[in-house]
Amino acid sequence: MIKNTEYAKRRRLLMRQAGEDSILILPAAPERVRSRDTHYPYRQDSDLLYLSGFAEPESVLVLVPGRKHGEVLLFCRERNAERETWDGPRLGPARAPGVLGLDDAYDIADIDDILPGLLEGRSKVYYHFGRDADFDLKLIGWVNRVRALIRQGARPPHEFLELGHLLNEQRLFKSRDELKAMQRAADIAVEGHCQVMRACRPGLFEYSIDAELSYVFRRHDAQHAYEPIVAAGNNACVLHYRDNKAALHDGDLLLIDAGAEWQGYASDITRTIPINGRFSAAQRAIYELVLEAQAAAIAAVRPGAHWDAPHMAAVEVLAEGMLSLGLLKGTLKQVLKKEQYKPFYMHRTGHWIGLDVHDVGDYRIDQQPRILEPGMVLTVEPGLYLDANNKQAPSKYRGIGVRIEDDVVVTEGGCRVLTEAAPKAIDAVEDWMQRSRAA
Known part of the structure; x- marks a missing residue:
């Protein structure tokens, strides 16, 4: 129902409002255990849906306004024949850019290596703190890794802003x-x-x-x-x-x-x-x-x-x-x-x-x-x-x-x-x- 052109328009508006010194990070909703090894039916985070239409868990949408090598990036699960036999098909990072109209996509397993580099040089981070405590800790860890390199010339973010201040008004x-x-x-x-x-x-x-x-x-x-x-x-x-x-x-x-x-x-x-x-x-x-x-x-x-x-x-x-x-x-x-x-x-x-x-x-x-x-x-x-x-x-x-x-x-x-x-x-x-x- 919603076309890729509309998702792209939403992302452009959001990035324009955030500014070229910012980075916007939107993790997928976590899967929730119902009991033991069974889960509640999965429902994607509404903001990630609004900006991409991507419904898979274990993914992170990252918007980097003005980045020369691509502004719209997705981290998602790699294709895996065995897991897909059990849980169903995955889009995978190789196909995601073409299917979703993104600039690039990476294996979610590589996010620890890649995201600190995306944070470096960005003064503002837009993110929903408090929604997912586990991801909050990961983000703090990535920022601290950049801070540890200040003496080597790294420029870590110094301002953390609530993503909803920009996105909620757009969604209204x-x-x-x-x-x-x-x-x-x-x-x-x-x-x-x-x-x-x-x-x-x-x-x-x-x-x-x-x-x-x-x-x-x-x-x-x-x-x-x-x-x-x-x-x-x-x-x-x-x-x-x-x-x-x-x-x-x-x-x-x-x-x-x-x-x-x-x-x-x-x-x-x-x-x-x-x-x-x-x-x-x-x-x-x-x-x-x-x-x-x-x-x-x-x-x-x-x-x-x-x-x-x-x-x-x-x-x-x-x-x-x-x-x-x-x-x-x-x-x-x-x-x-x-x-x-x-x-x-x-x-x-x-x-x-x-x-x-x-x-x-x-x-x-x-x-x-x-x-x-x-x-x-x-x-x-x-x-x-x-x-x-x-x-x-x-x-x-x-x-x-x-x-x-x-x-x-x-x-x-x-x-x-x-x-x-x-x-x-x-x-x-x-x-x-x-x-x-x-x-």
Whole structure:
């Protein structure tokens, strides 16, 4: 989906910002042991993906602006017939430059010999300190080797800078091809949520619904963008519920927070549906309020608006509705000023999304909410959570948790909802579920 020409453009921009006296070092994500000699499924570091598309472990991308013998270098695993028999094919340093559009590539086994020479003469090192403690120590060791040669005329780096200060801002603005990939991830997630609405019924378990999502995602060469939340009944009041083992009971709601990752790009959708296919009066009242709040928040997403605008729009609708439903007392002004809504709505209304489901990018600049601009992609996800043990809520609402979430891209004329095809209006949800059961 992303072409080598786009990766090259990203690298050029980053190197231009860093300057010719710098070196930028991006190691691959380390492989993680699950137990004994088995590993968790591997997922490449998002920054390395963003700048190269290279997905193999045990690799390091090095950018050396202005270097006469090549600016873009990759250290990767050498081809090895025996290991490839066990673990699958490797690209190898001989093929990497041609396939990936790089200047040169080396065997990762040679990095100790080569990287100190690349550091010499560079005053600034851009790197993510703290992500990988083992690689941090290696980098410090390479720098110290250069420092040891100062009396012989070596010039070691003297400034270490956080790579994210440059790269995060670049990643925040999605290109046309990135938006196509994100739309594909969104479409797959929409299909997963629609399948859940077909399958949902009393007597199943949360893990049964989780399995429906996994089947749809894998069928489209995608995977979960994050650990899914499948929360029945009062479990929906646990924001990051992870157990996914409880039974689905007639009369309860089911909250599903699940997104697909396709070619590295994430989607993030939440829908809340009635397990028996019909909302009760109390459920309907809470759900309609959250849906109205989401509509107000999405309407606030447009160029020139600030980051807090969607959240403030959602909070005002929720607070006014909670007063009407008897969940809160006082005036709207008092409720907003004292944040009296927080026992029922305690989180923000969205986050950036892209290669990471909680993507990089500042939310504030000079202590002020940043201005939304075309190409930014964010989630909009208000909710209400009325825990069964919350005595502040009228009894008819206790045990109801509702969240509705979509992915929204800021456009020149306003915004576009990438995940709009997933039913969320009450009539649409009920009709979808009833028709699926009748089929």
